[in-house]
Amino acid sequence: MRMMFTLRPIQKRWLQTVLLQHGDANMVVVVKSSAGCIDKILFAPNMTILPITLIYFQGNRENDRATLQWGVAQNEMLSRFEVERSTDGKNFISAGVIVATSKNGSENYSFSESASANIIYYRLKMYDKKLSADYSRTLVFKNSPNGSSLKIFSNPAVDKLTLSFFAVNSEPVAIKVYDLSGRLQMSERANVSQGENLLSFSLNTSLKTGLYAVEVNNGNEKLAAKFVKQ
Structure with a gap:
């Protein structure tokens, strides 16, 4: 959420405050002159916000079994991964949950399950420690007429x-x-x-x-x- 408000002019200056919120708040105070020139910028961070960084997400399907592999950065910021499956690319259900390890830095994960549908879609729903979620791209596996081989x-x-x-x-x-x-x-x-x-x-x-x-x-x-x- 982002809010902006302006206080009344004080000695020909305008005091503007921009409040940025993502869980905890970061405060930015911008002091402008009546001409609109920026005199001063004050930044008071309460926390460092690191996005969920998915390094790679890939998989393969062989003998009616799908295997997914992915890697992340800032693993210590993550809580869990929910592997979601769909047969139409629109309606997804949970196929399994992988709890994030306690390792700092980069980490690799995998997931495998039986997959007999002719066409099947997978994506990751990734949760950080504050339970904010982000999605990966979607992988799609299709059976060829003679089997994927x-x-x-x-x-x-x-x-x-x-x-x-x-x-x-x-x-x-x-x-x-x-x-x-x-x-x-x-x-x-x-x-x-x-x-x-x-x-x-x-x-x-x-x-x-x-x-x-x-x-x-x-x-x-x-x-x-x-x-x-x-």
């Missing part, structure tokens, strides 16, 4: 990897290759079309023989599969 045609792979997958929308995607320790080995970007897609890209010559994981991520959903590099 990532298929590898060149497995084992020698110098090139060929992927097949269904895309809900025409959009850019990130393609990443990880070793079994979770270390990123390659990163590519591609533009895909709505429907079935077939992508091929060359593997780095630095990749040693072994087992790797490839991931296709559009920012809302991840598809992953494993392959062998010969």
Whole structure:
């Protein structure tokens, strides 16, 4: 809430007070001359207001199970997260509650549940210590006609990897290759079309023989599969 009021002129000056409230109050006093020039500004904060900062919010759906991951800054300011689910993108219900940890600074969270609906939406309702709430963006997971899966045609792979997958929308995607320790080995970007897609890209010559994981991520959903590099 924001209120402003003006007192009567005193010695050709106007005293204006702006009161900012968000839980506790911060007071700003602005002293102006009769000509409208600012002579003095006084600021008396009673508290520091830190917004809820969501660093990332992503997820994937595989074998009729949805998994969400998110990270926040200023974790000590948070009370809990309510994971909300919808099948129409308009009417949301609570799917679960995650209580914030006591860790200061940044923190990571996850949530997983069975998800058999053809299309399903998720968002976070985030509560701070004063129980003020803020919402995340909404993630949407859709089943493709053949199921949301990532298929590898060149497995084992020698110098090139060929992927097949269904895309809900025409959009850019990130393609990443990880070793079994979770270390990123390659990163590519591609533009895909709505429907079935077939992508091929060359593997780095630095990749040693072994087992790797490839991931296709559009920012809302991840598809992953494993392959062998010969």
